[in-house]
Amino acid sequence: MKKVLSFIILGLFLVACQGKDEPVIAFYYWKTNFSLSAFEKETLKENTVDKLYIRYFDLDLHSKTKEVFPVSPIHFSEIPNIKNIVPVVYIQNKVMLDQGFNSAQLAQKTVDFIALINSKNKLSCQEIQIDCDWSLNSKRNYLQFIEDFKRISHKKISATIRLHQVKYFEKTKIPNVDTGVLMYYNMGTIAVKSLNSIYDQGIASRYIKSLKKYPLALNIALPIYSWGIHISKGKVIGLRPKLTGSDLEKSAEFTRVDENKYEVKRAHYRKGIFYKVGDYIKIEGVSAADLREMAGDLKGNLAQSPIEIIFYDLDSLNIKNYDKTIFKQTAAGF
Template sequence: MACGRRKEGERVRAVYYWNTAFRIDSLKRDFLDRHQIGKIYVRYFDVVPDESGGFPMPNATIRIDSVPADLNREIVPMVFILPDALDCDRRRLADMILRRVKQMSETHGMGTVTELQIDCDWTRSTRDDFFDLMQSLKDMTAKDGITLSSTIRLHQLAGSPPPADKGVLMVYNTGDMRDIGKEKPILDPDDVMPYLKYIKDYPLPLVSAYPIYRWDLLFRNGEFVDIMHSDDDLPVLQSDSIVVRQPSITDIIRCRREIESRRPECADEIILFDLNNFNIKRYDKQNFEDIFN
């Protein structure tokens, strides 16, 4: 049974799972147990435009080999949508997303779907299309008693919220990774603070998500080349620079305190991005407790 229940009013500790295969090994299981993680947001698939001009299609679907029978955590399906995929019959797209998510959860024993989260980096030009999709999804999920949540990027706080029951404020990717002089592109409190003037009156219930990952960035002649995901996935010249960027626990905690001083409800659920073995080893066990507490 993958789905766990929590007491009303209890603070929630959660993680994102963003890998292409769902696998809870002993290291991840120990992390979930040790830090009392009650909720896992799992990216099920992406929605991308059809290259031949047809209807948008699912892509990069997660492979679910097996779910531990005693996992006993709430699993929240998450779908990432490219803005270019919104130019379609959005009610049909909403129906496709919801049906596929339910089918995947049932087939793989991920538990009853009680919440669905949509992630889309919408902008002013794609806002209306995204909100239209979300309204269709909200109508459909409401009939099934499913909570609909949406990721909210910091710059989106200045505008109206999408039709949703809940927003997750993404407190990461705050700076330009392509700037070799930017020392804190993942999370810089100085980049976060200007947006917090909008958070108090933002008319959508909010929780917050914080980064525990790092970037290894390849620069050539001072120009950004790409993110290095392993030591040998990109050709590296002798004159190149590999710059490591990782958020500090101090900055994560500072941002959390600043956010919660303006929106105390953001403390009701703290989400870490994301659950993988490299990130688990990146910080001390007490560091994770400090973030959650």
């Protein structure tokens, strides 16, 4: 009898030690033209990526006609050589706030336009993702849209979830989707004196403990992008995407004046933007250490382990800033 009990205890111990599988790695693709560089294809191969979340189009509201229309639909210069494609539709919150909002009609048009893009490019999908930062004022329309979209599309539906929607879910409610994707970035305010609007552990700590109570299964979206905040005469005048400190270090027109701040020393145009003498660029980004920190913090607070870690976004300009092992390292941290 003692031997039997010993084998049972040993078996339970071995099962416990095996733990759960690591989450798989996926990426968002957020350009209007689908065409992968050799470096991007290599990244997908090295990380055994078989799923891409591709932004298909945005939905916006015409200021005069109040008609909802698609913005910058995706063009496929090449067909994705990947197992699973997930169309992502970004919906401006003002669409949901419109007094003439017609949920069923918009859901049907959205489904039809996705189908048109797929048909034109001989693509198919099993899942569609809706990206919308809905508010208390728009939640009724948004939640109804999700219901209609799910009914009409007959697809698996995922939705992006922001930190504030997790913490206050009893007020903001939870969309009837199969899976949520926690967008663990864009946490702060884009301002002259803010720390890092993309990722701030201090801001995240105000929300992250609420994850254990959140009823919807969540995958995690993490940032690998950077940008420059263009400051002139003490005011923010624009965002300069996919800009890094190393980019400005190589430029004779800028000089570094702080850890992440660069001053314009010579007036010039850069990618169609005019920079005056005395302007500043404040660089914000996410380091490899930040990504590992995010994984550790989330692991200790999630109600259940995520199935996927989705990096935003697949672009050589982003990927070049990291060691090629960072994606597997981050996923392993969960």
